[in-house]
Amino acid sequence: MPQPRPLTFAAFVMNTASHITHGLWRQPHGEQLRHSELDLWVDLAKTLDRGGFEAIFFADVVGLYGDFRGGWDHHVELGLQIPSNDPLVILSALASHTEHLGLAFTSAPIQQPPFNFARQVATLDHASGGRIAWNVVTNALENGARNFGLDGLTEHDERYRWADEYLDVLYKLWEGSWDEGALLQDRASGRHADPSRIHKIHHESERYRVEGPFLVAPSPQRTPLIFQAGSSPVGRAFAARHAEAQFIQSPDPDGARRLIDDTRRLAQEHGRHPDDLRFFQGLSFVVGSTEEEARRRAEELDGQIDVAGQIAHLGGGVGADLGDLSHDAPIDEIETEGVRSILQWIAEGVPHRRPTVGDIAVFNAQRSRVVGTPEQIADRLAAWRDAGVDGVNVINATIPGSYVEFVDHVLPTLRTRGLAAPAPEPGSPAKTLRGRLFGTDRLSDRHPAARYRGAFTPQSAPTSIAAD
Amino acid sequence: MPQPRPLTFAAFVMNTASHITHGLWRQPHGEQLRHSELDLWVDLAKTLDRGGFEAIFFADVVGLYGDFRGGWDHHVELGLQIPSNDPLVILSALASHTEHLGLAFTSAPIQQPPFNFARQVATLDHASGGRIAWNVVTNALENGARNFGLDGLTEHDERYRWADEYLDVLYKLWEGSWDEGALLQDRASGRHADPSRIHKIHHESERYRVEGPFLVAPSPQRTPLIFQAGSSPVGRAFAARHAEAQFIQSPDPDGARRLIDDTRRLAQEHGRHPDDLRFFQGLSFVVGSTEEEARRRAEELDGQIDVAGQIAHLGGGVGADLGDLSHDAPIDEIETEGVRSILQWIAEGVPHRRPTVGDIAVFNAQRSRVVGTPEQIADRLAAWRDAGVDGVNVINATIPGSYVEFVDHVLPTLRTRGLAAPAPEPGSPAKTLRGRLFGTDRLSDRHPAARYRGAFTPQSAPTSIAAD
Numbered sequence: 033m034p035q036p037r038p039l040t041f042a043a044f045v046m047n048t049a050s051h052i053t054h055g056l057w058r059q060p061h062g063e064q065l066r067h068s069e070l071d072l073w074v075d076l077a078k079t080l081d082r083g084g085f086e087a088i089f090f091a092d093v094v095g096l097y098g099d100f101r102g103g104w105d106h107h108v109e110l111g112l113q114i115p116s117n118d119p120l121v122i123l124s125a126l127a128s129h130t131e132h133l134g135l136a137f138t139s140a141p142i143q144q145p146p147f148n149f150a151r152q153v154a155t156l157d158h159a160s161g162g163r164i165a166w167n168v169v170t171n172a173l174e175n176g177a178r179n180f181g182l183d184g185l186t187e188h189d190e191r192y193r194w195a196d197e198y199l200d201v202l203y204k205l206w207e208g209s210w211d212e213g214a215l216l217q218d219r220a221s222g223r224h225a226d227p228s229r230i231h232k233i234h235h236e237s238e239r240y241r242v243e244g245p246f247l248v249a250p251s252p253q254r255t256p257l258i259f260q261a262g263s264s265p266v267g268r269a270f271a272a273r274h275a276e277a278q279f280i281q282s283p284d285p286d287g288a289r290r291l292i293d294d295t296r297r298l299a300q301e302h303g304r305h306p307d308d309l310r311f312f313q314g315l316s317f318v319v320g321s322t323e324e325e326a327r328r329r330a331e332e333l334d335g336q337i338d339v340a341g342q343i344a345h346l347g348g349g350v351g352a353d354l355g356d357l358s359h360d361a362p363i364d365e366i367e368t369e370g371v372r373s374i375l376q377w378i379a380e381g382v383p384h385r386r387p388t389v390g391d392i393a394v395f396n397a398q399r400s401r402v403v404g405t406p407e408q409i410a411d412r413l414a415a416w417r418d419a420g421v422d423g424v425n426v427i428n429a430t431i432p433g434s435y436v437e438f439v440d441h442v443l444p445t446l447r448t449r450g451l452a453a454p455a456p457e458p459g460s461p462a463k464t465l466r467g468r469l470f471g472t473d474r475l476s477d478r479h480p481a482a483r484y485r486g487a488f489t490p491q492s493a494p495t496s497i498a499a500d
Numbered sequence: 501m502p503q504p505r506p507l508t509f510a511a512f513v514m515n516t517a518s519h520i521t522h523g524l525w526r527q528p529h530g531e532q533l534r535h536s537e538l539d540l541w542v543d544l545a546k547t548l549d550r551g552g553f554e555a556i557f558f559a560d561v562v563g564l565y566g567d568f569r570g571g572w573d574h575h576v577e578l579g580l581q582i583p584s585n586d587p588l589v590i591l592s593a594l595a596s597h598t599e600h601l602g603l604a605f606t607s608a609p610i611q612q613p614p615f616n617f618a619r620q621v622a623t624l625d626h627a628s629g630g631r632i633a634w635n636v637v638t639n640a641l642e643n644g645a646r647n648f649g650l651d652g653l654t655e656h657d658e659r660y661r662w663a664d665e666y667l668d669v670l671y672k673l674w675e676g677s678w679d680e681g682a683l684l685q686d687r688a689s690g691r692h693a694d695p696s697r698i699h700k701i702h703h704e705s706e707r708y709r710v711e712g713p714f715l716v717a718p719s720p721q722r723t724p725l726i727f728q729a730g731s732s733p734v735g736r737a738f739a740a741r742h743a744e745a746q747f748i749q750s751p752d753p754d755g756a757r758r759l760i761d762d763t764r765r766l767a768q769e770h771g772r773h774p775d776d777l778r779f780f781q782g783l784s785f786v787v788g789s790t791e792e793e794a795r796r797r798a799e800e801l802d803g804q805i806d807v808a809g810q811i812a813h814l815g816g817g818v819g820a821d822l823g824d825l826s827h828d829a830p831i832d833e834i835e836t837e838g839v840r841s842i843l844q845w846i847a848e849g850v851p852h853r854r855p856t857v858g859d860i861a862v863f864n865a866q867r868s869r870v871v872g873t874p875e876q877i878a879d880r881l882a883a884w885r886d887a888g889v890d891g892v893n894v895i896n897a898t899i900p901g902s903y904v905e906f907v908d909h910v911l912p913t914l915r916t917r918g919l920a921a922p923a924p925e926p927g928s929p930a931k932t933l934r935g936r937l938f939g940t941d942r943l944s945d946r947h948p949a950a951r952y953r954g955a956f957t958p959q960s961a962p963t964s965i966a967a968d
Contacts, residue, residue, distance in 0.1 A: 049692060058687045065685050068626035070596055111692030115717040117623040125592035128538055147647040148611045155585040158536035178711035179615040217533050219526045224517060224579030243646035249536065249583040
């Protein structure tokens, strides 16, 4: 029987003070308040790189969550993802201080015209030696839409059609505009590049017209590694077509297995191989040298959770203002049917007979938490791996503390169990992120972007222009 | 009599192999071919930081120059600003490896929606401790416009109205959305920020609708230092309103004096102080230990200039295909009146009785060149300073060679003459770029952006929301 593949680890962060579990920024040893300082991220990236994490993964949004108690005052008081800084522009600093770490950021088509976005990303892929990943999202926030000139949120499925169109332009620029071998940089002849191998793309579609050529020569990966996190049917179909890695948040290994099997099947229907897609489960960890110590630390953390913040985040994400609900109200007593059914859906798995709004909000922070000794954590991770999960997106309680602890106290045990690969030796040859995950620098031939390779090459192009 | 102010020095570069003087990338000791590698720029930034340069200044374009001999094949062969990488996304790496160096990049409104651009820039201003400058340009290239969904180039003066509108949104986000003191980060009370001091901007204008609030807390400079380089009447009026530093390319100190006096007068008409605007002259340097050695090196450089490349760049920038003109044709024999008059305008100062197309193209590369011993260079720079120039944008023949040479062999002599300030001591308190140039971190109260300070603050805002 072949040895099962080790899990892959990414640090799940956001360039903000209060990302997922609200209230935790108040901990004295949490440094996430320093998120505007580059050193926080550089130091974290170094820790992850030395520890053998495959990537740092920056979540992002470009607007306020929906209202809570009729407005956004509480968001500001809580620090609920405001302020938040751009993740993409700090990646070159992280690249320059690390050797092997993948650098994943989140961006939505609404944020930048494709030509500029493609150029920024390709520049970073060069700068990092091919370690860039892009988490493709479609902005799901009303305020985000109104920060970008729209009246309000674009309808859900239409957002995915938009993302499809955006990716189409990007693939043409990244994969099609420059043929292999176009860059010559030949000092002797004075030929810098070969014009017969560089092409305009003349893209025209509903939202975009882009002439090209692309301005950046092919970077190590060309197209960055594509992450996606959609869980709706349209979102999963999108992931099945485009994604190389999917970020999932399943309540348990069985749920993950069903989701993964389904999505791999979908990917096959789109002409891809089941293994062309990797799945990262979001999990947080509370470690102790004994189970008792771990449980005590978990209880301490629970006491620091800002319940109102969790409710604001929960409602703000699903577009329902839950601010007037009592934390103690059982959700089956909620009168508005839409709100009730959303909460009941979220409440699946909550270990209370009649969960309240507060129960759900806090449980939402706890449900993906693994509490125990390193050995117990290894057992739990083995179950996730056996369910088909390829990697873990490690959620933090503190930055950098949660990751220092994971690197120093959990990964060594995981390695003895074959659940984590050894960290690359410092100074060992660096791979691209795709090379590290899939063994190849470039997108698989089965990926839809591959159709643009050579697609703009004239059939009988001259190989050189006349000499002067 | 007060001691004249020392000059300020910036390195004028572009993230490309062949920026201004074409053919020089072929030199064996030039490393500009490595422009996609982060280390080239990190190492250069360290050299400039240690040498006391005030800034590194990245030029940029987002498309091909206009046709040469009916197409763009020669652009590619020559490397004429293709490939070129995005300058903005590499700045955080340069920030993390330097202490004092200002980081200036170029961007046009066409490139990004204002909300995303404002956030990227503010994130970088935080990450660098307030060392970011933005060179505001309006894309002047047909292909650039067609890379961003337009049919073709927007009319010149309309581009500046567009830039005015773009800046208006940005100023609201950077200066108005967050009042001073909004960020609390108070672990004890759990109040992360004060909602009464953070505001939506509700911007609506011809091209932009942006609701806000801004997502980034005020960075050290809030608005980055604003550079501008327009030389047309509309461009100079724009600079007089918005710019804090203007990049000029005058043929001689007298021309600089006239331009500077005129623009300072214009600035005053816009309610600003003449000294609110600083002027950087673009100059390149060929240094020798004797005048003879310097002249010999300059001649060697001349021999490496690609004349066709200079002509392609010249014509591509002014929108005329000069590819069919013989290099040896005197320009007064050119039949197309538009082309002839543009070239005659450019030819002003060319030391030939009847200059040819080739003469002009090469002279264009030489006209801003200072050749001599460090002492002779100091004499020439004294003349520029006496004409009112505040700083020099140092053009290179090789990267990093030209800057290493300038730091090691020219700046020490300039310092003995009071023409350059001492380099900041390593480890000495870092200033913002605006602090270094103007003695203040924030935009002057006389700047048009200052009107938005406090502009969105309700007159009787509550200072806190009710506690839970």
